[in-house]
Amino acid sequence: MQEYDVVVVGAGAVGENVADRASRTGLDVALVDAELVGGECSYWACMPSKAMLRPGDVLAAARAVPGVRGVEGLDVAAVLARRDEVAAHWDDSGQVAWVEGAGLTLLRGHARLTGERELHVAGPAGEVRVVARCAVVLATGSSAVVPDAFADVRPWTSREATSARQVPARLAVVGGGVVAVEMATAYADLGAQVEVLVRGDRLLPRAEPFAGEAVLAALVDRGVRVSTGASVTQAQRRGDEVHLRVEHRGGPGEGAVAPRDVVVDEVLVATGRRPRSDDLGVEHVGLVPGEPVEVDDALQVQGVPGGWLFAAGDVTGRTATTHQGKYDARVVGDVIAARFAGRGEKSVDAARVPRGVTREAEEGAGAWSRFRATADVAAVPQVVFGRPQVAWVGTTQEEAARAGVDVDVVGYEIGDVAGASVTDPAYRGRAQVLVDRERDVLVGATFVGPDVAEMLHAATVAVVGEVPLDRLWHAVPAYPTVSEVWLRLLEAAGR
Ligand SMILES: Cc1cc2nc3c(=O)[nH]c(=O)nc-3n(C[C@H](O)[C@H](O)[C@H](O)COP(=O)(O)OP(=O)(O)OC[C@H]3O[C@@H](n4cnc5c(N)ncnc54)[C@H](O)[C@@H]3O)c2cc1C
Numbered sequence: 001m002q003e004y005d006v007v008v009v010g011a012g013a014v015g016e017n018v019a020d021r022a023s024r025t026g027l028d029v030a031l032v033d034a035e036l037v038g039g040e041c042s043y044w045a046c047m048p049s050k051a052m053l054r055p056g057d058v059l060a061a062a063r064a065v066p067g068v069r070g071v072e073g074l075d076v077a078a079v080l081a082r083r084d085e086v087a088a089h090w091d092d093s094g095q096v097a098w099v100e101g102a103g104l105t106l107l108r109g110h111a112r113l114t115g116e117r118e119l120h121v122a123g124p125a126g127e128v129r130v131v132a133r134c135a136v137v138l139a140t141g142s143s144a145v146v147p148d149a150f151a152d153v154r155p156w157t158s159r160e161a162t163s164a165r166q167v168p169a170r171l172a173v174v175g176g177g178v179v180a181v182e183m184a185t186a187y188a189d190l191g192a193q194v195e196v197l198v199r200g201d202r203l204l205p206r207a208e209p210f211a212g213e214a215v216l217a218a219l220v221d222r223g224v225r226v227s228t229g230a231s232v233t234q235a236q237r238r239g240d241e242v243h244l245r246v247e248h249r250g251g252p253g254e255g256a257v258a259p260r261d262v263v264v265d266e267v268l269v270a271t272g273r274r275p276r277s278d279d280l281g282v283e284h285v286g287l288v289p290g291e292p293v294e295v296d297d298a299l300q301v302q303g304v305p306g307g308w309l310f311a312a313g314d315v316t317g318r319t320a321t322t323h324q325g326k327y328d329a330r331v332v333g334d335v336i337a338a339r340f341a342g343r344g345e346k347s348v349d350a351a352r353v354p355r356g357v358t359r360e361a362e363e364g365a366g367a368w369s370r371f372r373a374t375a376d377v378a379a380v381p382q383v384v385f386g387r388p389q390v391a392w393v394g395t396t397q398e399e400a401a402r403a404g405v406d407v408d409v410v411g412y413e414i415g416d417v418a419g420a421s422v423t424d425p426a427y428r429g430r431a432q433v434l435v436d437r438e439r440d441v442l443v444g445a446t447f448v449g450p451d452v453a454e455m456l457h458a459a460t461v462a463v464v465g466e467v468p469l470d471r472l473w474h475a476v477p478a479y480p481t482v483s484e485v486w487l488r489l490l491e492a493a494g495r
Pocket residue numbers: 009010011012013014015032033034035036037038039040041044045046047049050109110111112139140141142158162179276279280312313314315319320321322323324325
């Protein structure tokens with residue numbers, strides 16, 4: 001049996017941040033992981049996918065400016081070699097060194113809850129009973145959903161797509177969300193003939209419709225086939241090929257459209273993710289395996305008495321990005337450090353205790369305090385690293401209407417800004433902000449265009465800060481930058 005003050009299950013980006021923060025008031029923290037320390041983001045998601053997308057972006061940017069010579073194309077082997085480097089060659093020794101340096105204990109193995117504050121960890125060293133004196137945090141992430149139709153064809157999920165050693169000549173991508181857009185973009189850049197099969201009627205259904213439309217048009221321009229209203233009803237692997245039977249929903253008045261067969265070398269299913277709570281023993285504490293682990297704004301698990309169980313990251317179904325999961329990790333880490341301060345057996349390094357992390361402060365904490373994840377509801381940023389990029393924060397028009405928030409919708413073509421014309425004479429992109437009419441503050445913003453990911457944070461600051469438009473008017477964007485679109489948006493909003 002091993003005992004710690006806090007046990008964090010899952011050493012992805014979220015678990016690592018929880019553990020680091022929770023240890024700052026002298027609590028003894030163990031971090032458990034069954035696979036690589038660093039989790040999905042480092043090895044099979046954010047990092048390798050962005051390494052695969054960046055060369056195509058740079059190439060397109062260089063080709064867009066007249067006068068640049070010697071731009072030949074991509075060296076696929078070199079792109080994949082760089083991707084391998086960014087994914088640390090799927091070797092977690094660097095992150096293990098960080099965990100040890102932060103004074104945390106790493107337990108390798110698969111953890112399952114067995115009761116209140118108790119777990120079993122099955123790892124290379126055998127089975128160990130682990131007891132948490134104060135708290136347990138679940139940060140086990142999510143895994144790809146593979147629809148039944150693909151069960152027998154060994155489809156790619158995002159893991160294979162981000163770690164492939166070769167580029168298939170023909171790739172079908174099933175889904176119309178973030179993974180589908182990013183991977184279709186990357187593989188088309190790397191020379192695959194890509195077809196995207198979208199069940200719905202548009203790409204990126206959670207973003208503003210104009211964003212998905214721009215991405216769809218750009219993919220088609222680059223030779224990617226995008227079929228909307230398309231459902232795969234059967235899939236078979238025959239030798240080196242995968243045969244997909246695709247049924248099309250006809251448009252209004254079109255009637256039935258005949259099914260067709262799509263033959264490819266690989267098929268990537270990008271049809272969403274499910275929380276990894278299915279093999280975690282949550283049934284022993286009254287929760288339902290496979291379901292999101294529901295938490296409150298302090299990231300305490302709902303429906304489990306005793307105040308000892310917390311969760312953060314993808315497993316909660318509350319966040320689905322690394323940045324937002326890490327934000328929740330900072331919140332729950334501080335909550336635990338404050339609630340259980342003084343209970344730890346380790347000596348406290350005063351320099352590491354964050355300012356204001358005390359039991360009294362946490363007890364009286366409300367929205368927007370460091371102990372509550374308020375931004376999860378008010379201002380979630382999301383970037384889709386396709387080409388064009390799509391970046392948004394806060395509410396969309398559809399969400400504002402559903403919530404009954406009366407908004408003015410203000411849009412501007414980014415290509416009409418002087419800075420954009422310098423970047424690319426044919427710059428195409430659009431910015432749109434939503435202004436809450438009653439409060440005269442921004443509640444949402446969407447940018448579509450090259451490199452707009454880097455423009456998003458200004459909008460996030462404005463939404464989180466609830467900066468009145470009359471004050472935002474005094475935030476002067478430099479000339480000639482693409483950010484000057486802020487000035488144009490404010491003018492269009494009547495300033
Ligand atoms: C292709 C792709 C690209 C993405 N790109 C981005 C991006 O650019 N930016 C962004 O912000 N987000 C991106 N995301 C989302 C991001 O990867 C996730 O939101 C993030 O990884 C979630 O972090 P996490 O720590 O909650 O879970 P994970 O990173 O999944 O970590 C969970 C850890 O828990 C371990 N574990 C699970 N169960 C157990 C158990 N029972 N016992 C022991 N250990 C266990 C796992 O081994 C894993 O290491 C992307 C996702 C995908 C699929």
